[in-house]
């Protein structure tokens with residue numbers, strides 16, 4: 001089964017509410033092309049993680065429909081053993097919290113786990129795990145216990161574990177949280193390289209700089225759980241939009257006897273003059 005030309009993921013009027021009726025997404029229309037580098041942005045609670053979970057087939061639309069690889073993604077589709085295996089091999093999710101992703105006694109076991117589920121020999125699976133560890137410079141951690149690693153190291157291992165399956169689509173939820181600048185740069189380079197290799201990469205993030213450096217397309221959710229804007233990464237230069245969806249916040253500053261506001265972001269320069277205090 002190969003993706004027919006056209007979007008890899010197609011969401012039409014997708015809404016979702018968690019048990020108890022709490023709305024999490026409202027009538028989302030979205031096409032995600034094969035090979036896209038997409039950043040999903042929005043304030044806390046706007047629905048970013050929910051959108052990723054829907055795309056990963058962990059939850060299903062309450063209204064509307066989601067198609068992936070030319071097929072409607074619902075309980076029924078993912079209960080089919082063959083389609084489930086096909087889908088899970090192609091779409092991988094790096095959770096925000098690495099602790100819920102990592103469960104193996106060693107880093108090697110963690111990274112070999114996925115390949116061992118594939119239709120290849122145990123030797124080939126082990127080789128693949130070692131290759132991925134090598135590629136991500138993680139070989140020195142090979143025999144460590146994942147739970148004893150630092151947050152950034154855990155994130156790297158979680159990414160290695162999903163890459164070892166060879167997915168076409170990588171979903172990452174707030175991957176730069178708690179990463180130091182060097183690891184963040186490492187992740188950005190890795191994602192750009194995976195993008196050049198043709199992977200479809202979708203990340204949810206509050207990190208405007210990461211989104212600007214990484215994405216060729218962005219989706220911005222508002223606090224009503226709707227798409228406020230979707231389009232090229234240039235949208236991130238729209239300060240008014242970012243303020244409206246609470247991705248930027250306005251600070252009031254008092255300088256001398258004058259007061260003024262300015263927005264706070266790394267993208268938008270702080271274009272204001274501080275008057276000398278009298």
Ligand SMILES: Nc1ncnc2c1ncn2[C@@H]1O[C@H](COP(=O)(O)OP(=O)(O)OP(=O)(O)O)[C@@H](O)[C@H]1O
Pocket residue numbers: 018019022023024042043044045046047048049050051
């Ligand atoms: N398991 C759950 N049960 C009930 N409500 C939930 C659950 N998970 C999320 N929600 C609610 O759904 C809405 C969307 O949450 P979601 O986690 O998708 O937002 P988010 O944009 O990822 O936020 P954050 O930036 O804080 O990660 C929020 O109002 C949230 O309270």
Ligand SMILES: [Mg+2]
Pocket residue numbers: 048049050173204
């Ligand atoms: Mg989230």
